[in-house]
Amino acid sequence: MTDHFIEDKTTKVNVSVDGAATQKVDFNDLKSGGFIKQRQKDLFTVRLRCPGGKLTTEKLLEISKIAHKYSKKGVVHFSFRQSLEILYVDYKEFGNIVAELEKIGQKVASCGPRVRVPxxxxxxxxxxxxxxxxxxxxxxxxxxxxxxxxxxxxxxxxxxxxxxxxxxxxxxxxxxxxxxPKWEEEACTGCTICAEACKEDAIASDPDTGKPIFDPVKCIFCGDCIRACPTEAWKPKxxxxxxxxxxxxxxxxxxxxxxxxxxxxxxxxxxxxxxxxxxxxxxxxxxxxxxxxxxxxxxxxxxxxxxxxxxxxx
Amino acid sequence: MSDSTLDLRGVMCPINFVKTKLKLESMEPGEVLEVILDSGDPIQNVPKSIKEEGHKIVEVKKEGDFFRIKVQRN
The missing domain is CATH 3.30.413.10 (Sulfite Reductase Hemoprotein, domain 1)
Structure with a gap:
């Protein structure tokens, strides 16, 4: 996990952003902003913010171009929390890469003591x-x-x-x-499919009628019975x-x-x-x-x- | 009565479902296909997938360790 990175204790460095005046970049701020220091001198991982791990293909194409431009090795990594990380980015380029990502509506994620990307x-x-x-x-x-x-x-x-x-x-x-799940007797034909479909043994079939005998203690509420029932006798409550x-x-x-x-x-x-x-x-x-x-x-x-x-x- | 029968005993998921689907697609709306499925995974998965495709399961019979189900094509 990239959370356990090698922390750089030299806190502030001068960085030129967009070729303009130099500005102070605080390495500790960078961590909170989703920039994670790599082993390699001056190179960082830029973690993107991808809630639920979902991206439009359109955005992915644009991210690919940006990653290709800024990753010194031309590689990305899928984080353990579903976000895309652009590896080997020179910290002097932070201003530029963030601006380019911003243009396509892609935000950078975070690390540290705060609510993370779900x-x-x-x-x-x-x-x-x-x-x-x-x-x-x-x-x-x-x-x-x-x-x-x-x-x-x-x-x-x-x-x-x-x-x-x-x-x-x-x-x-x-x-x-x-x-x-809720069972309605009128619609039930006693086909026993629900008892077969239930992986938790929460439904047994009555030996005479085939109708379900439900054990709510064993039920884990997955809905397999509802999906399997041919006659909609099992319904979502x-x-x-x-x-x-x-x-x-x-x-x-x-x-x-x-x-x-x-x-x-x-x-x-x-x-x-x-x-x-x-x-x-x-x-x-x-x-x-x-x-x-x-x-x-x-x-x-x-x-x-x-x-x-x-x-x-x- | 069924118009056609598919014996899928020994056929794994999801191939058993794909075979059922293809067979149903070759049939006329309203026709009935009889499918024979093993207990366990096949009977847990195939009927719900058939239902999701919009076909109707009109009969289910358990015979030993397999099931004989009748599906009406939508």
Whole structure:
């Protein structure tokens, strides 16, 4: 991960921007701006801001041209958080590359103690398993919260279904799509397909009628029964997000804990805002939210979040 | 009654679905195709994909460790 770069302790250097008057560039500011120092003298990685890892082909073509012009080795790298990184960029060119990227509407990402670019899977727009519009949510979070200062890095992600490709269990704050299935007896023909389709053994078939016997405790709300049912006897009752907090990877990985189920789309922004408020009020500098929760106690957080989370109780 | 039968036992996902789709496309709207699918992955995946294509599953019968399903072309 490029987060663990070799930090340059010489802080300020003179850089000429656009051939104009020299200006001071603060290497510590650069880190917050998504410029990551490389091993090679004077060369940096420029991390772009690509929420949800999605780009239009038009923009990608333009980025390619810029990357080709400024990367001394002509290479890019896909970051572990879905953003494109232009490698081997001379710091003296920062002004120029940022200006050229700006012209095509491409912003530079960030590092350091703040809300990072959200990651997301394809979501319900085109992925058959997707239950939530993860791309739309990632875009909203990026526009609303990107760069907000926090005690340490704050990573969010959106998975569209319980397969959880966006690894919400490893995020500071993660949202995973769920659907609550509802069965209507009149439409059911007892074909048993739902029991076969359910990978969690949450549905058994009645030996006589073939009709489903549902075990809600085993259900992980993936919606396979709804998609498989030939007669629409299984229907979606409601969609929402399972919300997880306090996960991280890195040297000492932690698994996030589930704090809310079926949070509706329109409450996601509130949940993030309130969580950042709690984190900024309770977290120590350099402490991830998972560790802050361990130290302060989950109860304090849940109490703070009650106005947002209570709305999603069944 | 079905107009045609496709025995897809032993055929992996998603090839079984592609074969079903191609067969349905060669048929007339309203005609019924019988498809034989293994339990496990095939029965978990193929019916929902057929549904997503807009065809109608009109009958499902379990016979041992395989399924006999009837699909009406849209």
């Amino acid at each position: 990651t997301a899977c394809g979501g319900c727009e085109y992925n058959p398993n997707g239950l939530t519009d993860t791309q739309k949510m990632a875009d909203m979070v990026d526009k609303t919260f990107f760069g907000t200062p926090t005690p340490h890095k704050f990573k969010t992600s959106f998975s569209g279904c319980p397969i959880d490709c966006a690894r919400t269990k490893e995020m500071d704050f993660g949202f995973q799509g769920v659907v609550d 409601r969609y929402g997000h399972t919300v997880r907090i306090g996960g991280k990877h890195g040297r000492h990985p932690m698994e996030a804990v589930e704090v809310c189920n079926f949070l509706p789309d329109e409450k996601v922004a509130d949940a993030i805002k309130m969580t950042i408020d709690w984190y900024n009020a309770n977290g120590k500098r350099g402490e991830r939210i998972g560790n802050a929760l361990k130290r302060v106690g989950l109860e304090s957080y849940l109490k703070h979040m009650e106005p947002v989370f209570k709305s999603s109780k069944a």
